[in-house]
Amino acid sequence: MTNLSQGSTSDQAGAPIRILGISGSLRRASFNTGLLRAARDIAPAGVELKIYDIREIPFYDGDVEAEGDPASVVALKSEIQSADAVIFATPEYNCGTSGVLKNAIDWASRDRSEGSLMGKPAAIIGAGGRAGTARAHMQIHETLAETGALVMVKPGLQVQAFSPPQFDAEGNLIDEKTRELLAKHVEALVTWTRLIARPMEYVRYACEMDTAAAVT
Numbered sequence: 106m107t108n109l110s111q112g113s114t115s116d117q118a119g120a121p122i123r124i125l126g127i128s129g130s131l132r133r134a135s136f137n138t139g140l141l142r143a144a145r146d147i148a149p150a151g152v153e154l155k156i157y158d159i160r161e162i163p164f165y166d167g168d169v170e171a172e173g174d175p176a177s178v179v180a181l182k183s184e185i186q187s188a189d190a191v192i193f194a195t196p197e198y199n200c201g202t203s204g205v206l207k208n209a210i211d212w213a214s215r216d217r218s219e220g221s222l223m224g225k226p227a228a229i230i231g232a233g234g235r236a237g238t239a240r241a242h243m244q245i246h247e248t249l250a251e252t253g254a255l256v257m258v259k260p261g262l263q264v265q266a267f268s269p270p271q272f273d274a275e276g277n278l279i280d281e282k283t284r285e286l287l288a289k290h291v292e293a294l295v296t297w298t299r300l301i302a303r304p305m306e307y308v309r310y311a312c313e314m315d316t317a318a319a320v321t
């Protein structure tokens with residue numbers, strides 16, 4: 106059995122793939138959280154998608170970090186450690202990702218141990234206005250590149266949420282075509298995750314180098 110990620114029991118022969126879903130919107134009826142719920146519902150057999158709520162994560166503050174990670178940050182890092190892959194669902198706010206999502210990634214990036222974002226398969230999806238969050242995607246992609254996450258760029262999933270309406274008043278995905286695209290996207294991420302299977306030699310090297318060069 107080959108572990109796909111440190112701390113995970115998944116393997117390439119068909120054991121469950123664990124995907125962590127993180128929504129960049131805190132809104133109760135968020136379309137982006139709705140996308141993740143739909144992804145969880147349609148995930149193929151053998152794929153577990155868990156949604157982690159980032160609302161408790163405080164603003165990144167080096168002084169707070171120096172005193173020890175807050176519980177919500179410990180939980181975030183631990184969820185990432187136990188996941189084989191991470192899906193980030195980003196809204197688009199003023200042509201960028203949301204502050205809360207960037208902040209959560211900043212905290213997560215401070216973990217440079219082997220199960221962290223370094224070398225971890227990831228995907229970005231999003232639902233928003235006319236640009237379908239394309240500009241937020243670009244921004245978060247740059248940020249994730251710096252964390253060492255291995256982002257699956259194609260296929261992309263950028264949902265134009267409003268016209269025609271893709272979500273109901275509770276933020277549930279109601280458009281069948283988008284649901285099909287989302288299902289294909291999750292399947293592609295599972296394939297990506299199995300193919301990458303975390304190159305541990307690289308991850309160890311990159312973690313060591315990054316820690317050595319890290320700003321405090």
Ligand SMILES: Cc1cc2nc3c(=O)[nH]c(=O)nc-3n(C[C@H](O)[C@H](O)[C@H](O)COP(=O)(O)O)c2cc1C
Nearest residue numbers: 130132135136137196197198199200233234235236
């Ligand atoms: C402060 C703010 C800025 C926004 N800027 C953009 C934008 O640049 N592009 C866009 O497509 N939508 C923009 N929107 C609309 C959001 O994409 C839309 O509200 C979306 O539903 C938010 O995601 P959520 O449903 O997951 O909360 C903005 C919304 C807010 C509140």
